[in-house]
Amino acid sequence: MNIFARLNELDRRWIFLMIGLSVALPLMFPFSQPVKVSPHVQSVYDALEELPDGSLVLVSFEYGPSTMPEVRPMAKSLLNYLFAHNHKIIVTCLWPDGLFMSREILGEIAVDKYNLEYGADYINLGYKPGNEVVINAIASSFSVTFPVDTRGRTLASYPIMEGIENLTNIDMIFSLSAGFPGTVEWVQYAADPLGIPMSTGCTAVQVTEVVPYVESGQCRGILGGLSGAAEFEQLMVDMGEAEELGAANSGMAAQGVAHMVIVLFIVVGNLAFYVERRRQRKY
Amino acid sequence: MLLKRWIPLFILIFVGVMTLISWFVPHDPIGGLGDNFSQFFDIIASFAIILGAANLIKLQGSKIFRRKRNWQYSIVTIVGFIITAVVGINWHITMGVLPEGFNYIAGPHVNQATSPFYWIWWYIFTPLSATMYALLAFYVASASYRAFRARNLEATILLLAGIVVMLGRVPLGQMLTNWMPDAIGFLRIERVADWIYTYPNAAGQRAIMIGIALGVVSTSLRLILGIEKSFLGEE
Numbered sequence: 001m002n003i004f005a006r007l008n009e010l011d012r013r014w015i016f017l018m019i020g021l022s023v024a025l026p027l028m029f030p031f032s033q034p035v036k037v038s039p040h041v042q043s044v045y046d047a048l049e050e051l052p053d054g055s056l057v058l059v060s061f062e063y064g065p066s067t068m069p070e071v072r073p074m075a076k077s078l079l080n081y082l083f084a085h086n087h088k089i090i091v092t093c094l095w096p097d098g099l100f101m102s103r104e105i106l107g108e109i110a111v112d113k114y115n116l117e118y119g120a121d122y123i124n125l126g127y128k129p130g131n132e133v134v135i136n137a138i139a140s141s142f143s144v145t146f147p148v149d150t151r152g153r154t155l156a157s158y159p160i161m162e163g164i165e166n167l168t169n170i171d172m173i174f175s176l177s178a179g180f181p182g183t184v185e186w187v188q189y190a191a192d193p194l195g196i197p198m199s200t201g202c203t204a205v206q207v208t209e210v211v212p213y214v215e216s217g218q219c220r221g222i223l224g225g226l227s228g229a230a231e232f233e234q235l236m237v238d239m240g241e242a243e244e245l246g247a248a249n250s251g252m253a254a255q256g257v258a259h260m261v262i263v264l265f266i267v268v269g270n271l272a273f274y275v276e277r278r279r280q281r282k283y
Numbered sequence: 284m285l286l287k288r289w290i291p292l293f294i295l296i297f298v299g300v301m302t303l304i305s306w307f308v309p310h311d312p313i314g315g316l317g318d319n320f321s322q323f324f325d326i327i328a329s330f331a332i333i334l335g336a337a338n339l340i341k342l343q344g345s346k347i348f349r350r351k352r353n354w355q356y357s358i359v360t361i362v363g364f365i366i367t368a369v370v371g372i373n374w375h376i377t378m379g380v381l382p383e384g385f386n387y388i389a390g391p392h393v394n395q396a397t398s399p400f401y402w403i404w405w406y407i408f409t410p411l412s413a414t415m416y417a418l419l420a421f422y423v424a425s426a427s428y429r430a431f432r433a434r435n436l437e438a439t440i441l442l443l444a445g446i447v448v449m450l451g452r453v454p455l456g457q458m459l460t461n462w463m464p465d466a467i468g469f470l471r472i473e474r475v476a477d478w479i480y481t482y483p484n485a486a487g488q489r490a491i492m493i494g495i496a497l498g499v500v501s502t503s504l505r506l507i508l509g510i511e512k513s514f515l516g517e518e
Contacts, residue, residue: 130325
């Protein structure tokens with residue numbers, strides 16, 4: 001059996017080993033790479049910059065543990081930016097997992113880092129089942145849809161909710177999304193019909209379905225996957241909003257090498273396929 | 284016949300027509316009806332968890348009793364489900380007297396990092412969920428090697444687009460074309476990847492979305508007009 005025939009029959013465990021090493025080694029021995037900021041990420045930053053200090057931003061958590069490595073770094077950068085600019089934040093979760101994700105990161109950023117007051121600077125309304133219908137419902141009323149927050153108190157008892165009736169009182173929506181319901185539903189049921197500026201950070205696989213909304217201007221930019229998060233971190237450092245790069249940039253080395261290895265496998269696989277096909281036709 | 288056919292059909296037609304009208308007539312009582320229906324949906328959606336739980340017990344229980352293939356895993360599923368449910372629900376009920384100003388407590392399983400429910404979520408569910416997702420990388424690589432073949436023109440275009448996007452999204456890939464002068468900077472791999480996202484991809488996605496939207500409109504109309512009756516179990 002020649003080398004190309006053997007490559008065609010390559011045991012998949014070799015592929016698993018190569019992928020394992022290509023992810024593990026860069027994580028153990030990280031190296032820095034220059035990160036270029038794409039126009040979509042720049043648009044997100046521009047949209048945030050247009051908000052006057054002290055604006056009210058709704059941040060929706062629609063991701064879970066499986067997509068945490070991709071979305072959490074952008075959530076961290078975003079919350080850092082929003083709190084540093086004295087924006088008030090209302091958190092909602094369309095995914096049950098989002099409640100845990102939001103609690104964990106708010107604890108790290110709002111409580112530990114900025115020592116902010118719950119109910120005055122930010123509030124977590126928690127999870128509500130119903131997917132896009134929840135968005136539709138808060139377009140009419142927050143207090144009817146969420147009679148209480150995650151601490152069990154009525155929304156009217158918090159200063160942050162004073163005079164806030166529904167989504168039309170929000171200055172910007174930011175969806176941290178990993179699927180359905182998520183960014184697309186926020187555009188369709190809130191941002192577009194109500195004319196509220198919106199932006200998003202989502203997983204890489206979602207980028208293709210969100211890009212049409214970005215190109216039409218219904219969504220102001222997009223942070224796509226780990227690379228989008230890394231670009232946002234880089235932009236934060238470049239603009240003096242952050243002192244150091246975060247977890248997304250650390251992960252880019254592993255993702256970069258893994259992508260290269262997968263491309264290499266595809267090229268080698270095609271080369272073997274092409275040579276074998278020619279040989280079979282010849283004989 | 285009345286209960287199984289006409290009443291569900293009447294509810295569907297009434298709710299469908301009123302929700303539709305409420306988009307065009309925002310004034311009460313019609314405008315408020317649309318909001319109320321949204322609330323009804325939330326309440327009904329919450330009950331879906333009961334159906335889901337019952338279905339899980341039924342399916343997994345059946346596997347155990349009939350000793351179907353890998354029935355042992357079903358025991359783990361049911362035990363895990365019961366422990367998580369009991370820990371979460373029990374801690375909720377035994378909260379005791381509510382503090383002043385509180386009319387409802389979501390439960391320590393959500394609000395206290397020391398609760399067993401919280402521990403189960405962070406230290407069992409989270410790593411398991413992350414592990415399952417991480418395994419995808421291995422299978423994607425293996426599947427790409429075997430199935431991503433340039434067998435014809437369409438497959439070759441797809442293959443090239445995939446490679447460009449994969450390389451264009453990571454700094455290591457971008458380094459491959461960093462040497463290009465600004466005069467031909469539009470050929471740099473990240474620019475080509477952005478172009479693929481922005482034009483061919485957006486065009487294809489829009490076509491799919493418009494198709495889905497038309498399908499949703501026609502199906503909704505069929506339901507509201509009483510033509511589509513498959514939800515009643517009819518042909």
